Amino acid sequence: MPPAPSPKDASQETSVTKSTAGSIMQIPEKVSDLLVKLDTTEIRSNEDFRPLELLQRATNYLAASMIFLQNNTLLERPLSKEDIKERLLGHWGTCPGINFVYAHCNHLIKKHSIPMFLVTGPGHGAPANLANLFVEGSLAKFYCQYSVDKEGLNKLISSFSWPHGFPSHVNSEVPGQIHEGGELGYALSVSFGAIMDNPDLIVTCIVGDGEAETGPTAAAWHSYKYIDPAESGAVIPILHDNGFKISEETIYGVMDDTDIATLFTGFGYQVRIVSNLDDINAEMAVSMEWAYREIRRIQNCARTGNPIFKPRWPMIVLRTPKGWTGPKELHGTPIEGSFRSHQVPLPRVRADDEEFHLLESWLRSYKFHELIDSSEGLFKKEVLEALPKEELRMGIRKETYAAYKPLDLPDWKAFTVEKDSNESCMKSVGSYCAKVIEMNPKRFRIFSPDELVSNKLDAVFQVTNRDFQWSSQTSNKGGRVTEILSEHTCQGWMQGYTLTGRVGLFPSYETFLGIITTMMIQYAKFIKIGMETAWRLPIGSLNYIETSTLWRQEHNGFSHQNPSFLNNLINMKYAYVRIYLPADANCFLSTIAHCLRAENYINLMIGSKNPTPVWLSPEEAERHCVAGASVWKFASTEDGIDPDVVLVGCGAEVTFEVIAAASLLKQDAPELRVRVVNVTDLMILPGYGTHPHSLDNDAFDSLFTKDKPVIFNFHGYPSVIKAFLFDRPNPQRVKVLGYQEEGTTTTPFRMLTTNGASRFDVAIAAIHDASKFHPILSIRAHELISLYKHKIREHDKYIAKYGKDPEHLMDRPKF
Numbered sequence: 001m002p003p004a005p006s007p008k009d010a011s012q013e014t015s016v017t018k019s020t021a022g023s024i025m026q027i028p029e030k031v032s033d034l035l036v037k038l039d040t041t042e043i044r045s046n047e048d049f050r051p052l053e054l055l056q057r058a059t060n061y062l063a064a065s066m067i068f069l070q071n072n073t074l075l076e077r078p079l080s081k082e083d084i085k086e087r088l089l090g091h092w093g094t095c096p097g098i099n100f101v102y103a104h105c106n107h108l109i110k111k112h113s114i115p116m117f118l119v120t121g122p123g124h125g126a127p128a129n130l131a132n133l134f135v136e137g138s139l140a141k142f143y144c145q146y147s148v149d150k151e152g153l154n155k156l157i158s159s160f161s162w163p164h165g166f167p168s169h170v171n172s173e174v175p176g177q178i179h180e181g182g183e184l185g186y187a188l189s190v191s192f193g194a195i196m197d198n199p200d201l202i203v204t205c206i207v208g209d210g211e212a213e214t215g216p217t218a219a220a221w222h223s224y225k226y227i228d229p230a231e232s233g234a235v236i237p238i239l240h241d242n243g244f245k246i247s248e249e250t251i252y253g254v255m256d257d258t259d260i261a262t263l264f265t266g267f268g269y270q271v272r273i274v275s276n277l278d279d280i281n282a283e284m285a286v287s288m289e290w291a292y293r294e295i296r297r298i299q300n301c302a303r304t305g306n307p308i309f310k311p312r313w314p315m316i317v318l319r320t321p322k323g324w325t326g327p328k329e330l331h332g333t334p335i336e337g338s339f340r341s342h343q344v345p346l347p348r349v350r351a352d353d354e355e356f357h358l359l360e361s362w363l364r365s366y367k368f369h370e371l372i373d374s375s376e377g378l379f380k381k382e383v384l385e386a387l388p389k390e391e392l393r394m395g396i397r398k399e400t401y402a403a404y405k406p407l408d409l410p411d412w413k414a415f416t417v418e419k420d421s422n423e424s425c426m427k428s429v430g431s432y433c434a435k436v437i438e439m440n441p442k443r444f445r446i447f448s449p450d451e452l453v454s455n456k457l458d459a460v461f462q463v464t465n466r467d468f469q470w471s472s473q474t475s476n477k478g479g480r481v482t483e484i485l486s487e488h489t490c491q492g493w494m495q496g497y498t499l500t501g502r503v504g505l506f507p508s509y510e511t512f513l514g515i516i517t518t519m520m521i522q523y524a525k526f527i528k529i530g531m532e533t534a535w536r537l538p539i540g541s542l543n544y545i546e547t548s549t550l551w552r553q554e555h556n557g558f559s560h561q562n563p564s565f566l567n568n569l570i571n572m573k574y575a576y577v578r579i580y581l582p583a584d585a586n587c588f589l590s591t592i593a594h595c596l597r598a599e600n601y602i603n604l605m606i607g608s609k610n611p612t613p614v615w616l617s618p619e620e621a622e623r624h625c626v627a628g629a630s631v632w633k634f635a636s637t638e639d640g641i642d643p644d645v646v647l648v649g650c651g652a653e654v655t656f657e658v659i660a661a662a663s664l665l666k667q668d669a670p671e672l673r674v675r676v677v678n679v680t681d682l683m684i685l686p687g688y689g690t691h692p693h694s695l696d697n698d699a700f701d702s703l704f705t706k707d708k709p710v711i712f713n714f715h716g717y718p719s720v721i722k723a724f725l726f727d728r729p730n731p732q733r734v735k736v737l738g739y740q741e742e743g744t745t746t747t748p749f750r751m752l753t754t755n756g757a758s759r760f761d762v763a764i765a766a767i768h769d770a771s772k773f774h775p776i777l778s779i780r781a782h783e784l785i786s787l788y789k790h791k792i793r794e795h796d797k798y799i800a801k802y803g804k805d806p807e808h809l810m811d812r813p814k815f
Contacts, residue, residue, distance in 0.1 A: 034261035036272040036314075038290055040282040049281040051386035052103050054371055055135065058383055059099040060325050061366035062131035062153075066160035067092055067344060068359060073157040074150065075368070079360040081350050088349070089161035089168045091124040093342040094208060096324040097240045098128035100284070102394075103386060105204050106136075108288045110388040115201050117397040119191045121217075122208040122240070123170040123181015130156065130166060130174065135379060136387050138175050138395025142535045148378050172530035176395040178499040183522050185214030188237060189492020192223035194399065194500045195233035196482075196493070197442045201399060202295065204236045209252040210245040216488035216519075221267045223489065224313045225470040226482050230302040231442070234295040236288070237269075237315040242322035244339040260317055268470075270294065270312050275319035287316050307476045310469075327362050330355065402537045403501025404599070407444055410435040412593035416586045416618040420812075423614055425607040425652065426507075426547050428585040429592055430459030433505065436596065437464050437480045443502045444596075447490040448483045455507050455547045456609040491516040494542060495523050503540040503596060510546040510606070511553070511562035524572050524602055531576075531600055541578075541601040543592075547609045549715070550739055551653040551752065557745040563716035566682075569604055570720060574691040578603045579682040581715055583655040584614045586621035587680055594625070606715060608652040613812050615659075615678075628681030628693060629703055635662045635676040635815060643675035644777075645770040646704050647762060650679040651715025653748075654738070654757055658713050661762035663813035668784055669767065671776045677703050682720075687727030700728060707733065709769035713762050714738035735765050749805045753792050760788040 065073055067090035072083040098120055109116050120129060133139040134156050139146040146152045159165030166173065169182050179190045191205035211217055227234070241260075243253035252260070257273055264271045272290060274283045291314035298311040323341025328334070331354065335345045346355040373380045387393065415432045417423040436444055437460060452458060460481060467479030482493060487508065494504035506513075523542065530536045550561035569577050578601050582588035588607050595603040615632065616624055624630045633639040635658075647662055649655030655678055662676050679685065683693040688700075695703075704710050710733055714721050718736035725731045742754045752758035764785050771781035798806060 034265045034271065035257060036270050036290065038272070038286050040279065040286045043286045043289070044279070044282045047282075047285060049285070051382055051384075052107055052281055052285075054380075054383045055103045055106070055386040056096075056099050057366045058135055058368065058371045058379065059102070059128060059131035060096055061363065061368040062134065062157065063095040063099065063125075063127035064092060064326070064363060064366075065157045066090060066127040066130065068346075068349065068363075070158045070162075073154045074372075075360075075363060079356075079363070081356060084350050084356075084359075085162070086350065087161075088344045088347060090127055091122070091168065091343050092127075092326060092345050093242065093244070093322040093339075094122040094125040094240070095128040096326070097242060097318065097320050098122065098125045098206060099131065100280075100320065101204065101206055101238055101240070101318070102128065102132045104281075104284045104288050105394060106387055107285060108292055109392050109394070110386075111289075112292060113389075113392060114292070115392070115397065115399070117176050117178075117203060117394045117400055119179050119187050119194070119203055119205045120170060121179075121181055121184065121187030121206055121211045123179065124168060126166065126168055126170045126174065127160060129170055129177070130160065133175055133395040135383070136393045136395060137390070138393050141396060142175050150374065150378065153378065172526045172536060173533050176397060176400050178400050178496060180522055180526050183518055184208065184211035185216035185488065186220075186492045186495070186519060186522075187211065188217055188220035188235070189223060189489045190496040190499075191235045191237075192220070192227065193493035193496025193498075195235055196227070196445065196497055197231060197502060198233045198399065198500065199231055199299075201233035202236060202292070203233070204238060207237060207239050209239060209241045209243070209250040212239055213251050216486070216492065219484070219486035219489045220492060221264075221269075222484070223493070224268060226467055226484065228302070228467055228469055228476060228478055229299040229311065230307065230476060231478050234299065234313065236291045236295070239315065239317045241317055241319045242324070243337065244322045244342065246342050247339045264315060264317075268310070268312055269315040271315055271317065273317045273319065277320070280320070284316075284318070290314065291316060302476065309472070309475060325365075327358050330358060399500045401535065404537060404539045405443065405501060406540075406599075407436065407503050407596055408439045409593055409597055410439060412589040413618045413622075415589055416621070417614050419586075419614055419617040419620075421614050422611040423585040424456050424609055424611050425582065425585045425588040426456035426545075426609040427459065428589055429545070429607075430457040432589055432592060433457065434460045434463045440503075441480070444480065444504070445494075445497060445502070446481045446505045446507065447494045447497075448481065448507050449487050449490055449512065450483045450485045451509055451548070452481060452483060452507065454609075455509070455545075457507055487512060487515040488519060491519045495519075498540050498542060501539065503543070505543045505545065505596075507545040507547065509548040509560065510550060510565070511548075511560045513544060513546055513565040514562060514568065517565060517568045520602065521568070521572065524576055527600060528573055528576060538599040541595060541598045541603050543595050543603045544605065545592075546604065546606045549606065549608065549653070550743070551651075551715075552608065552610055552748055553743075555745065558743045561739070561743045563739055566604065566606070566716050567720060569602065570723070572602075574683065574686065576600065576602055577683065577691075578693075580605045580680055581651045581682060582607050582625070582680050583649065583652050583678050584612060584616060584621070586614055586616055586618050587625055590621050590625040591680070606651065612652050612656065624678070625680055628684040628695075629677060629679040631703065632659070632676045632678050635659045635813070637666070637673040637675070640675035642673060643705065643708055644673045644774055645766045646675045646677055646708055646710045647766060648677045648679060648704070648710060648712045650682065650712070650721075653752070654713040654715055657752060657757060657759045658762055660759035660813045661766065663815060664759060664763050664788075665766060666815060668763075668787070669777060669780065672766070672770055672774065674766070675705075682724075685721065685724040690727070697729065706730070709766070710734040711762055711765045711769065712736045713757055733769075735769060737761055737765065747799045747803075747805045749795060749809050750799055753795060758792070760792050764788050
């Protein structure tokens with residue numbers, strides 16, 4: 001069977017001028033020439049599309065049946081209302097398009113032996129994914145109950161959207177999937193993350209036209225500008241334009257071909273529209289072949305030392321009716337080609353006779369009985385001819401469930417700094433990450449929203465580059481740093497990269513990491529189910545660094561003060577969440593080394609980019625981080641034995657204030673016995689048994705005592721600590737200081753005093769609570785509290801006059 005014609009051989013040229021190696025691929029001058037035009041004559045006459053058509057008939061029948069039927073799944077007798085599920089769940093409208101694309105992916109894989117899998121942005125089209133996985137036998141490889149026979153078919157159809165069956169959305173229980181698609185907007189960025197450093201892999205990505213309206217998708221179209229074709233694979237984006245959302249037309253559905261062509265040519269693509277329903281299999285086959293050849297041409301140029309600058313990658317716009325091949329109309333109202341086919345097109349089928357008869361005629365229109373033959377297994381050979389070899393089928397691609405290999409990590413102690421020095425945590429982490437990149441040149445990337453230098457992690461540029469391919473400064477250099485000012489895109493890239501077996505790091509300004517909260521929550525749900533799914537192997541963790549924190553955003557002001565990403569994490573299933581607040585550079589190095597080798601977690605690390613004191617030696621830092629918290633004897637009275645009050649710091653800046661407060665109290669109230677505790681692992685605090693790291697009550701009491709006042713100075717909102725300690729005995733003895741949603745463009749220390757988290761506030765709280773049972777201190781309590789309040793007022797007057805903090809406030813406290 002001859003291959004499809006390349007654009008060069010077609011009767012009409014492609015719209016994109018042929019490029020020589022190293023040149024820029026030019027945009028045509030006339031708008032009418034923007035769309036890629038291909039001749040399908042040769043492919044129509046030389047390729048047999050009947051197996052493709054039969055496969056689509058089979059999968060459309062299966063998808064529709066999953067939504068409706070609980071019995072009589074092969075329609076071996078007349079349909080009865082008792083055969084229909086009482087609770088109808090599922091989305092039909094997108095399924096025929098997914099089945100169509102899946103079939104053509106199979107066709108391309110079979111012709112070229114391509115490693116490929118499919119990401120479906122419309123994840124609610126799960127019946128289509130499951131139907132294809134069943135036919136190709138991939139489902140049976142992971143779930144023996146879905147064997148490719150009548151019994152397995154009946155089990156699949158009857159158990160869909162049924163308790164203990166597959167849910168109505170794709171999730172990590174579904175083979176071949178790295179994307180759930182429940183929250184729209186992320187399929188494209190996840191797909192691009194998957195092909196990074198996977199040079200042979202092609203991911204076909206269906207972007208629903210409703211999904212394409214989202215902001216995250218709009219940014220993700222630029223992802224090809226960050227793909228070096230010498231080292232990475234490729235994505236075939238397919239915008240599935242079926243015209244309708246849940247109850248309204250889509251933006252792309254009302255755009256004509258010229259609108260579409262100009263938009264996506266502007267994004268940097270070659271655009272091919274497939275819309276002729278009378279010849280749609282030939283149109284799609286030649287389009288997929290064209291896309292494949294364009295990808296290989298671009299990659300070949302890059303891999304033979306003659307890269308194309310600004311290559312224009314292929315994309316396909318598929319225009320089909322919503323609910324294609326389903327019921328045409330009901331009660332005189334259109335269903336196919338309208339929003340009414342989006343979910344269940346016949347919602348009252350058990351009660352309405354017209355809907356019931358329409359359902360039976362719809363299902364029988366696929367003539368499913370013609371496609372099966374029990375003597376041949378289940379499906380006739382002619383149907384199975386549409387499938388590639390078993391090892392190439394998309395449902396069993398190991399990239400999607402069994403590709404993780406741990407990083408080779410350097411010894412973090414080689415990057416530590418001297419105790420009692422001052423050092424930026426991020427400077428040390430940057431040097432460590434540079435070595436990680438050197439040791440893992442194809443398995444570790446940093447995804448950053450244009451803040452790497454600002455966040456003091458720029459040491460990595462000593463060993464790598466940015467990989468912005470549309471910049472003449474960084475193209476074709478294989479950079480490990482992928483920076484785009486779109487947090488959603490960074491998150492999607494990291495998800496795709498991680499779920500296909502590699503490890504990523506996402507550093508960000510603290511206040512803006514919350515932008516990706518819902519994405520992170522969706523991902524957490526995916527890995528939760530994945531960890532409960534026996535055949536899914538471990539993956540690396542998602543690793544976030546929050547820096548440029550609220551306490552040091554004095555030059556940006558109130559808008560840059562928001563620690564709420566942490567709050568969102570603690571509301572999730574604790575088993576998958578790790579939150580660390582290392583107090584110095586050595587502790588941060590120990591923490592990041594742990595996080596980069598951890599599996600199946602969401603790790604959040606919070607630290608300062610500014611120079612801060614190094615409190616612990618490498619050996620002390622290691623012991624401290626292993627424990628998650630410890631008594632800091634150097635700042636405590638007599639090593640913290642038998643304290644009157646416990647001062648706790650959790651976070652770099654607020655820990656400095658706790659230690660400064662301990663120094664003040666030693667000087668001004670020597671009769672008060674103080675214990676200083678630092679917490680670096682936030683998850684030790686919840687009640688025992690609620691998190692794998694949580695301390696039992698004896699360990700908790702050994703740090704915080706059983707009954708003494710505890711003053712907790714926390715990096716973020718006090719409500720976090722209050723929630724964690726609610727289940728601990730005697731929680732009313734704990735007073736929590738922290739961020740109170742106060743700030744402006746001001747000095748660093750004023751940020752602390754305005755939120756009640758400065759050393760003076762800590763000292764005031766300690767004196768207030770301890771004086772209730774300390775007779776000597778109680779005599780002087782009012783005097784000392786008044787002194788510290790006065791110091792806060794004097795500081796405010798000072799900065800109003802001089803515009804900066806007194807230098808002595810940053811001096812290391814003395815003991």
